Amino acid sequence: MADLSAQVQEPFDLVRLSLSERVFVKLKGERSLVGVLHAYDGHMNMIMSDVEETILLVEPEEEVNGAGTVQTVKRQLEMLFVRGDSVILVSPGAR
């Protein structure tokens, strides 16, 4: 881990080191992706393969019991371009 931090001088270095690795990407709208990163640019546009998308559907329940229901929907996509403006974070080494 110490030599990793030596290689990472700026934030994008961390993303570069994740090329051809499985990454976790959190997106706007309660969505997240886990897949292999193949390309990215300065806007955080990305091309990923073997992607599993997880969408969190939060439904606020009636106010009496207060608890809402959370439902997750998953789907598989073989090759995906992700536009950078929906990206919140990229984390290396997902699973």
Add this chain to the structure above:
Amino acid sequence: MLIFSVFKTLTDQVVTVELKNDLCITGTLKSVDQFLNIRLDKISVVDPERYPHMMAVKNCFIRGSVVRYVQIPATAVDTQLLEDATRREHASTHKR
């Protein structure tokens, strides 16, 4: 620029564009520009029950900023080439 080049190599491939309003449109990629605006031909909407007003639309121009994903055929891209090109672009933009 890198992603723009990738999309240029994908012209005439069948892609599925998912918009930020959840509308999914499948069609033949006819052209793309530097803003990643996309022109699609022979389009069909993935869920026509939900979007019946799109039935008459046969081709369209999609503003790049409303795109969430583009699903591309895995066979149409060389992932090794993409990674090398990304490293090269990273080196040219991040090394002063």
